[in-house]
Amino acid sequence: MSVRDDKAAELLVQLAAQYIAREAGRSTLITPTRADIGRDRKNVTIYVSVFPTDESEHALQFLTRHKDLFREYLKKASRLSILPYIKFELDYGERNRQRLDELSNEAGPIPEEDATPQT
Numbered sequence: 401m402s403v404r405d406d407k408a409a410e411l412l413v414q415l416a417a418q419y420i421a422r423e424a425g426r427s428t429l430i431t432p433t434r435a436d437i438g439r440d441r442k443n444v445t446i447y448v449s450v451f452p453t454d455e456s457e458h459a460l461q462f463l464t465r466h467k468d469l470f471r472e473y474l475k476k477a478s479r480l481s482i483l484p485y486i487k488f489e490l491d492y493g494e495r496n497r498q499r500l501d502e503l504s505n506e507a508g509p510i511p512e513e514d515a516t517p518q519t
Contacts, residue, residue, distance in 0.1 A: 415477055423466060424462065433494050442482060448490060470486055
């Protein structure tokens with residue numbers, strides 16, 4: 401990705417966060433984590449994490465219903481040369497990272513004698 405694409409992705413995540421904070425209900429926390437811009441810059445996938453996780457499908461349905469309204473918000477709030485088509489998806493990478501953190505916390509610290517490599 402070019403520097404221009406990186407900046408555009410950061411801007412899209414920031415604007416998505418602002419839009420979601422304004423439009424979404426307060427019972428579910430929806431956080432945009434990253435944006436992937438297509439090669440032609442006409443399509444963007446914005447990945448989100450949802451808490452509580454059992455509300456993920458409802459949050460995704462909400463975002464899918466609001467994607468055209470979000471696109472209108474982008475038209476007003478950004479100066480992107482090409483207004484992309486938006487697709488929202490759940491960020492399973494973030495969910496997997498959180499699960500790994502939980503498992504490592506449950507396992508506890510590595511004992512000192514096991515921490516040094518054996519030669």
